[in-house]
Amino acid sequence: MxxxxxxxxxxxxxxxxxxxxxxxxxxxxxxxxxxxTGALTPRTAVVLAAVLNVVGACLSTEVAKTxxxxxxxxxxxxxxxxxxxxxxxxxxxxxxxxFGLPSSSSHALFGGxxxxxxxxxxxSAVHFGVVISKVFLPAVAAPVVAGLAAAAAIKIAxxxxxxxxxxxxxxxxxxxxxxxxxxxxxxxxTSDGQKTMGVITLVLIAAGLQSADxxxxxxxxxxxxxxxxxxxxxxxWRIMRTLGKGIVKIDxxxxxxxxxxxxATILASSxxxxxxxxxHVSTGSIIGSGIGRKGSDVRWxxxxxxxxxxxxxxPGAAVVGGLASLLADRGLGGTVxxxxxxxxxxxxxxxxxxxxxxxxxxxxxxxxVLVLNAxxxxxxxxxxxKYAKLLAQQANEPSHAGGTTSESGLTENVRAQHxxxxxxxx
Numbered sequence: 001m002x003x004x005x006x007x008x009x010x011x012x013x014x015x016x017x018x019x020x021x022x023x024x025x026x027x028x029x030x031x032x033x034x035x036x037t038g039a040l041t042p043r044t045a046v047v048l049a050a051v052l053n054v055v056g057a058c059l060s061t062e063v064a065k066t067x068x069x070x071x072x073x074x075x076x077x078x079x080x081x082x083x084x085x086x087x088x089x090x091x092x093x094x095x096x097x098x099f100g101l102p103s104s105s106s107h108a109l110f111g112g113x114x115x116x117x118x119x120x121x122x123x124s125a126v127h128f129g130v131v132i133s134k135v136f137l138p139a140v141a142a143p144v145v146a147g148l149a150a151a152a153a154i155k156i157a158x159x160x161x162x163x164x165x166x167x168x169x170x171x172x173x174x175x176x177x178x179x180x181x182x183x184x185x186x187x188x189x190t191s192d193g194q195k196t197m198g199v200i201t202l203v204l205i206a207a208g209l210q211s212a213d214x215x216x217x218x219x220x221x222x223x224x225x226x227x228x229x230x231x232x233x234x235x236x237w238r239i240m241r242t243l244g245k246g247i248v249k250i251d252x253x254x255x256x257x258x259x260x261x262x263x264a265t266i267l268a269s270s271x272x273x274x275x276x277x278x279x280h281v282s283t284g285s286i287i288g289s290g291i292g293r294k295g296s297d298v299r300w301x302x303x304x305x306x307x308x309x310x311x312x313x314x315p316g317a318a319v320v321g322g323l324a325s326l327l328a329d330r331g332l333g334g335t336v337x338x339x340x341x342x343x344x345x346x347x348x349x350x351x352x353x354x355x356x357x358x359x360x361x362x363x364x365x366x367x368x369v370l371v372l373n374a375x376x377x378x379x380x381x382x383x384x385x386k387y388a389k390l391l392a393q394q395a396n397e398p399s400h401a402g403g404t405t406s407e408s409g410l411t412e413n414v415r416a417q418h419x420x421x422x423x424x425x426x
Contacts, residue, residue: 004079007080007083007332008079008204008207008209010083010335011079011083011203014087014339014342015082015199015203016196016224016227017086017227018086018093018199019196019227019228019231020228020230020231021090021094021097021105022093022105022109022195022228022231023050023053023227023229023230023233023234023236024231024232024235025093025096025231025236025239026105026188026232026236026278027046027232027234027235027236027240028102028236028239028242028243028244029102029184029188029279029281030049030181030182030184030185030259030262030282031046031048031049031181031185032240032241032242032244033177033181033243033244033250033254033255033258033286034177034178034181035240035244035363036244036245036249036250036255037177037250037252037255038174039175039177039181039252039255040178042235042237042360042363046234046235048178048181048185049181049188049232050229050230050233051229052186052189053186053189053232054189054193054225055186055189056185056186056187056188056189056191056193056225057190057193057194057197057224057229058193058221058222059186059189059190071113071114071126071127071130071131071134072113072125072126072127072202073124073125073127074202074212076117076124076125077117077120077125077206078120078206079206079207080120080328081116081120081328082199082202083324083328083335083338084112084116084120084321084322084324084325084327084338085109085114085115085116085117085199085321085324085325086112086113086199087112087320087321087324087341087342088108088317088318088319088324089109089111089112089113089317089321090112091320091342091346092108092112092313092316092320093105093108094346094349094350095349096108096239096309096313097236097238097349097353098238098349098353099309099371100242100358100369101239101306102239102242102243102279102282102283102306102309103279103310103312104277104278104279104280104310104313105279106135106191106192106277106278106279107135107277107310107317108313109317110131110317111313111314111317111318111321112317112318112320112321112324113199114126114131114314114321115317115318115319115321115325116321116322116324116325119321119322119329120329138269138277139310142265142277142280143280143281143283143284143285144284145284146265146282146284146288147261147285147287147288149260149264149265149285149288150254150258150260150262150284150287150292151288151289151291152292153257153258153260153261153289153292154253154254154289155293157173157256158253161253170252173252173255173256176256177256179259180256180260180262183260183267184262184263184278184282185232187263187266187278188266188278189228189229190266190267191266191269191278192228193225196224197216197220197221197224200216200220200224201216201217204217204220235359235363237358237359237363238353238358238369241367242302242306242367242369243282244363244364245364245367246299246302246368247283247286247287247290247302247306248289248290248299250289253293254289254290254292254293255289257289258285258289261285261289262278262281262282265281265285266278266281269281280310283303287303299367302367324338327341352371355371355372356370365388
């Protein structure tokens with residue numbers, strides 16, 4: 001086996017690892033809402049999302065063609081450069097997953113590749129016009145469009161059912177939310193599943209193993225779809241908690257409205273070949289469903305942190321990709337060191353995440369995702385039980401308007417008592 005072929009194989013494997021992280025990083029985009037409202041159980045949700053991600057990845061290749069033949073000058077891109085870009089994307093994905101921040105896996109990939117290409121081949125190798133038209137402009141427009149659509153959808157739904165008892169609409173909206181979540185998972189596959197196909201195709205073209213201007217081979221489509229499906233099946237529960245509970249405490253009506261807006265936006269953009277972020281669209285829809293319903297509690301502090309993460313994703317991943325490119329450019333030894341470093345970084349992030357684990361059994365217990373909190377597990381569990389008891393008591397007390405208060409309407413007294421136990425959000 002030649003060194004060049006070894007590097008190509010390594011790039012393909014790392015690209016599939018990125019696809020796996022993309023799956024669990026973005027699984028919340030489709031299933032956080034149904035899990036938070038109880039429309040789907042956590043296990044059913046991730047199985048459904050995984051299957052539909054695989055199906056969606058096989059439906060179209062327009063985004064893959066954009067990445068493999070649009071963003072960069074293929075003649076100036078080498079497999080080693082692509083390997084460095086993927087390293088930047090994976091590390092950024094894992095860092096944001098650790099903090100429960102639903103940043104864009106797509107932008108992490110684009111940023112990592114842009115940084116690696118600039119360091120490895122120069123600024124001229126990046127087609128910034130395509131990047132602006134296919135990435136930056138959709139990144140700004142898509143969440144706004146999806147948010148407005150979701151806000152309009154929930155207003156229409158509320159107007160239609162205003163005189164209908166909630167118990168008569170509950171089942172229907174649950175089914176609608178499960179259906180729209182399935183559409184989002186399918187759309188996610190058609191969008192994000194193709195990005196890894198595009199990267200692998202770019203590598204094959206750069207290595208002279210595939211002709212330029214050609215689309216992904218069938219085996220590339222199959223492997224990319226399978227990788228993102230397996231990643232989705234693992235759940236990505238930390239981000240699932242943030243999207244499902246951390247931004248807006250949505251009900252099934254809002255979840256159905258948000259899912260419809262998200263699916264429509266993503267499917268339209270995939271057809272046009274835009275490298276859209278499903279995370280941006282999904283988040284915009286969820287916030288829109290909160291804005292569109294009077295009395296909903298949108299946690300703008302969480303939304304601001306997410307926007308900061310969005311703004312940092314491209315440059316942050318680009319910096320990591322650029323540094324990785326400097327290391328990988330040192331021959332076979334540099335490539336091996338880069339692969340070892342990537343493995344160690346993944347291991348460290350995983351071990352840190354275990355300090356305050358989030359999984360399918362506790363994903364809906366709290367809106368908070370803890371990382372560096374040093375509370376012991378038994379202390380965290382005790383705080384969680386006390387917080388749940390306070391919520392239950394508050395829910396049973398009459399509100400000033402004569403009804404009952406929800407979690408979003410907690411009194412300052414309850415919030416103050418909860419703040420004494422920061423471990424309750426683990």
